[in-house]
Amino acid sequence: MIDKTFESLEQAVAGIPDGATVMIGGFGNAGMPSALIDALIAQGARDLTIVNNNAGNGETGLAALIKAKRVRKIVCSFPRQADSHHFDALYRAGEIELELTPQGNLAERIRAAGAGIGGFFTPTGYGTLLAEGKETRVIDGKHYVFETPLHADFALIKALRGDRWGNLVYRKTARNFGPIMASAARTTIAQVAEIVPLGELDPETIVTPGIFVQRVVKEAA
Amino acid sequence: MSTSRYTREQMAARVAQDIPEGAYVNLGIGLPTKVANYLPAEKEIFLHSENGLLGMGPAPAPGEEDEDLINAGKQPVTLLTGGAYFHHADSFAMMRGGHLDICVLGAFQVSHTGDLANWHTGAPDAIPAVGGAMDLATGAKEVFVMMEHQTKTGESKIVERCSYPLTGIGCVSRIYTDLAVLDVTADGLRVREMAPGLTLADLQAVTAAPLLPATDKQQGD
Numbered sequence: 001m002i003d004k005t006f007e008s009l010e011q012a013v014a015g016i017p018d019g020a021t022v023m024i025g026g027f028g029n030a031g032m033p034s035a036l037i038d039a040l041i042a043q044g045a046r047d048l049t050i051v052n053n054n055a056g057n058g059e060t061g062l063a064a065l066i067k068a069k070r071v072r073k074i075v076c077s078f079p080r081q082a083d084s085h086h087f088d089a090l091y092r093a094g095e096i097e098l099e100l101t102p103q104g105n106l107a108e109r110i111r112a113a114g115a116g117i118g119g120f121f122t123p124t125g126y127g128t129l130l131a132e133g134k135e136t137r138v139i140d141g142k143h144y145v146f147e148t149p150l151h152a153d154f155a156l157i158k159a160l161r162g163d164r165w166g167n168l169v170y171r172k173t174a175r176n177f178g179p180i181m182a183s184a185a186r187t188t189i190a191q192v193a194e195i196v197p198l199g200e201l202d203p204e205t206i207v208t209p210g211i212f213v214q215r216v217v218k219e220a221a
Numbered sequence: 222m223s224t225s226r227y228t229r230e231q232m233a234a235r236v237a238q239d240i241p242e243g244a245y246v247n248l249g250i251g252l253p254t255k256v257a258n259y260l261p262a263e264k265e266i267f268l269h270s271e272n273g274l275l276g277m278g279p280a281p282a283p284g285e286e287d288e289d290l291i292n293a294g295k296q297p298v299t300l301l302t303g304g305a306y307f308h309h310a311d312s313f314a315m316m317r318g319g320h321l322d323i324c325v326l327g328a329f330q331v332s333h334t335g336d337l338a339n340w341h342t343g344a345p346d347a348i349p350a351v352g353g354a355m356d357l358a359t360g361a362k363e364v365f366v367m368m369e370h371q372t373k374t375g376e377s378k379i380v381e382r383c384s385y386p387l388t389g390i391g392c393v394s395r396i397y398t399d400l401a402v403l404d405v406t407a408d409g410l411r412v413r414e415m416a417p418g419l420t421l422a423d424l425q426a427v428t429a430a431p432l433l434p435a436t437d438k439q440q441g442d
Contacts, residue, residue, distance in 0.1 A: 080349070
C-alpha cells in the first residue's frame with residue numbers, strides 16, 4: 001500500500017540538506033506553507049536558495065526563515081514590500097543574493113522545469129535590464145529572450161485537502177504557485193488542512209495529481 | 222496656463238468609459254485599481270488578477286475578508302458569480318498569450334513611441350521589484366497607461382526617450398493623464414481629448430515630446 005502521508009511536520013521536512021534549492025508556494029501569505037517553514041527552521045538547513053514570488057511579509061513564514069539567516073539566495077519577482085523588512089535589511093547588508101525575475105518568467109521557468117523543457121523564448125523583458133546578457137532571437141519579426149527552466153530539490157506547498165496518494169485540491173487564490181512548483185521539484189512536500197480517504201477527492205477536480213507529490217502532512221495536529 | 226486638471230477619480234471614470242462589455246481586463250496596482258469603481262454594473266466585464274482569478278469582485282464587507290482570496294496587491298477581494306481560480310502558469314498564459322484585451326498600468330514615464338518605464342527608478346539604493354509588469358506590458362492586446370502628466374517637480378512624464386529603466390518597448394497604446402487622453406500611433410502621439418480650457422499649445426508646453434492634433438475621425442468615434 002502506498003502511503004505518502006507523514007505523521008508530523010518534523011518528519012515531513014527531514015532530509016532537506018544545507019545548500020538545497022527549495023521552492024516555497026504562496027503569493028504574499030495566501031498559500032504560504034507556514035507550518036512547513038516553521039518545521040524547516042527547526043530542522044536547521046541553511047545556505048538555502050529559495051524560490052518564491054516575494055521575499056517574505058511581516059514576521060512569519062518566509063520572513064521568519066529569512067530572519068533566521070537560512071537563506072543564501074532568493075529567486076523572486078517582487079521582493080520589496082511595505083512589510084519585507086527582514087529581506088530588505090539583509091539585502092542592503094549584502095548578506096542575501098537576489099535573482100529578480102518577471103513574474104510570468106518565474107511561473108513559466110517553473111512550469112518548464114516540471115514539463116522537462118530545456119528553456120523557452122519569451123517577449124517579456126526584451127530590451128530591459130532583466131534581459132541583459134541573455135540570448136535573444138527574432139521570431140516572425142518579434143523579439144524574444146531565452147529563459148531557462150527553474151528546478152528545485154524540494155518544494156514546500158500548501159493545499160486544502162490531500163489523500164495518501166498525494167492528490168491535492170487547493171482553496172481560492174491560495175493555489176497560485178502550488179501546482180507548478182509541485183511538478184518542478186524532485187521532492188514535493190504538501191501541508192494540507194485535511195487528509196481525506198482515497199477516493200474522496202473528485203477525480204474531475206483534482207488539481208495536482210499525486211505523481212507530483214511525495215509527502216503529505218496535516219498542517220496542525 | 223489656467224485650466225482645470227482631471228482629478229484621479231475623473232481619470233478613473235474616463236478609462237472605464239473605454240472598456241467595452243465582454244472585455245478581459247487587468248488593472249494594475251495603485252491608481253488603475255480605481256477604474257473598477259467606475260465600471261458600469263450593467264456591463265459584464267471580466268477583471269483578471271495575476272495571482273489566479275478571473276471575475277474579480279469588489280472588496281468584501283468588513284469582517285468578511287478571506288486570507289485565501291486576495292488580489293495582486295494582496296488586498297482582500299471577492300469573486301463574482303461565474304468567476305474562476307487557476308494556478309500561476311495558467312494566469313500568466315492569459316497575460317503573455319495575448320488573451321487579455323486591456324491592461325491598465327501606472328507609469329513613471331512613457332515615450333512618444335510607447336516605451337513604458339514603470340518598475341524601477343534605477344536609484345542605486347533601490348531594491349528592484351518587477352512583479353507582473355513586464356508580462357502585462359508585452360502580453361495584453363492594449364496597454365493603457367494612467368498617470369499624472371507631470372512629476373511633482375513639474376517635469377513631463379511623457380518623453381522622447383525614457384530615462385528610467387524600461388518595462389517594455391513600444392507597448393503602450395493609450396495614455397490617460399490629468400491633462401489629456403493621448404493615442405500612441407505610428408505617426409506619433411495624437412491628442413484625443415484635453416482637460417477643459419486647455420489648448421494644444423498649452424498641452425505641448427508641458428509635454429516633452431511632439432503632439433499631433435486630434436483628427437476629425439477620432440473626435441467622431
